[in-house]
Amino acid sequence: MAAIATPPATEEFAAFTRNLDYARRIVDTGLALSQLPMAKPDANDDLYRAAWVQGVSALDHWLHEELYRRIAAIADDQYADRTRWFRELPLPVGALEDVHFGKLPLPQAVQAAATAKLEFVTLLKPDRIKEALRLVTDVVLWERVADVFNAWGLPAGRHDSKGVQDRLKSVDERRNRIAHRTDLIDGSLTERTGITAQDVTEAIDFINHLGLAITQVLGPDVDMPPGAADDAADRDSFRKRLRAWNLPAAVDAVIRLLRDWAAAGADLHYHLPERATSKATLIVSAPDSPQSWQMSVLTHDGRPGSIEIPAQLLAGRPLLSDVVVRDELRERIEALVDAADAAADRTDAPTTIPLTADGVEAVEEVLSWYRDAAEEILFIKGRGADARGRESGTGLTVFEGSTARATATASLTGDYARQRENLIARQILVPCGYDPSRLVLTADFRFASPSAAASVLVGGSANGQEEWRTTEGRTLKEIRLQRAATDR
Incomplete structure (x- = not known):
């Protein structure tokens, strides 16, 4: 039944x-x-x-x-x-x-x-x-x-x-x-x-x-989300292959996933190789969105294909600079397929999920979890810094790859100035190879407070409650006030 x-x-x-x-x-x-x-x-x-x-x-x-x-x-x-x-x-x-x-x-x-x-x-x-x-x-x-x-x-x-x-x-x-x-x-x-x-x-x-x-x-009305302006013909080809399945539940699930991905800020690129092939590929990439990750959707003439998640590319997402989130995401992705086929200690192996209603639903569940985690990511963009991090207890962990202002101002004094000098001496903050006006963080680092993290990064006095913001622009202060009101 x-x-x-x-x-x-x-x-x-x-x-x-x-x-x-x-x-x-x-x-x-x-x-x-x-x-x-x-x-x-x-x-x-x-x-x-x-x-x-x-x-x-x-x-x-x-x-x-x-x-x-x-x-x-x-x-x-x-x-x-x-x-x-x-x-x-x-x-x-x-x-x-x-x-x-x-x-x-x-x-x-x-x-x-x-x-x-x-x-x-x-x-x-x-x-x-x-x-x-x-x-x-x-x-x-x-x-x-x-x-x-x-x-x-x-x-x-x-x-x-x-x-x-x-x-x-x-x-x-x-x-x-x-x-x-x-x-x-x-x-x-x-x-x-x-x-x-x-x-x-x-x-x-x-x-x-x-x-x-x-x-x-x-049957499915295959209303594909738009892709790049120059791939309309490939989009039509991809849509034709979906329609050929005659599997409404699976097609509806795929369309839902693509619309969901597009809403999260991902770019959709439909591609039909020039050489003769039965496959059509859709590449989903998210250059600016921390809430989604790259994947490929492969279709075949007359039968479903697969979703491939290239795990080695996920490490470049801002959220995955957090090793805890990265490990949990790896575990969740591996749970989508037969555990015997997934190497537990590898993060560079792509994961392949059948392009069925159940397979797409499983991907949606992982994406939903990932988005919830992404909502916790905080950013500083400006005053010479471009950094990402997340709260860690009363402190704040800044992710590897974040950049800081190369030269400190006179307003950076006391413990914050000494901590910055210590990080430079330990080569946790090193000169940025592509921008001499910045330093780059070579490893995740937990600061005792959001203000300590902000001050070290901008090279001057900074209020971490106001400097750290979400992708939507909400300040850390606003987040904590809302959290306190909810806990009452």
Whole structure:
């Protein structure tokens, strides 16, 4: 029995989920009211009816928005498969002229045409849904949806195409009775059909599962994050290979990871080698972001490839100058693969993770941990210094490779001046080979306080609480105040 699919990472499905959650909250409100001492037996029934209508409307709204999104994506992708109904979608001459003269992008024009065709069509009846989805897929919709339901082992026995459609029809018919006939029993002007919280919850769950199943059947809309301006063709090739897998869960996971990586400040470089090959490679690099690291995503025609994390390149990330973090990251990366294949004492061996939903999820977990650790990294940039470090108890450890001002000013006196001279004498601070105005730290060094570290590095009096900052610009003082407030 397969696990129920993870919701796709799209704004449209997120809105669908929010609308269903709102329907569930209405049900919860009805249940809470039913517990009041003076509540009448049917006092909360209208809340349940409202929740039913809300849930069914959520499906109709999502189907429209998902269709519009996919139609625009197909129009924007020269490699996308196009159904006969998509190719025959009529475009007004005015829209064609606007596209021809560069006034309107083609995806926007096609999306507008689809909106005009479907805007006033309610997508709740099985036949209407099937007809509308022909714009984006040739699959036999309801048979495939039934197959997905069976694979997930959903309750109420084995499903077939007719059973799924009949369930949807009954849910929609009840919505119509509520909305247009106030849920009255046939032949009565006073008595309504009974309704319970369980009835509504089961309907909402069915709608949610139906949305997930339709997403699975449609397959991934491979909306790749943009790469460098000069690799658009390779990006399309990479996207084509992802689509060829026909493994929606794995593809969704890869897209999520790439979007996540791009949001962390990484650069994406899609590359298809000039020589004949079945592979397409995406190189993820993060020149300025301490919150991500380089990796390669390898795809093949028709089957998933792998994620390769070149561990020897990770050592250049600012965060990994901290040996404790570096060792823990190595352990976490090695845990992604068979421990027998990972040398415990090596940090230069690349790690290869299968490009599957589970493999990508494992990488995401390590990335999440890494980002949490990265939030603790502090920087000094200015006054002749360019340094990185992290709090260490009441002190602060500055990482190897950090640079300091070469000449001290008259404001550096006392213990801080003596400590700086001692570090130079011990060759922990040495002249920087590429910049004579700086010294470079040859090893991690723990200072007794943030101010001691800052003063030694800038070669003058410095308040460490103000000088040390995060990548977002928050001072160490602000971090400690927030920490103290949280601990109260």
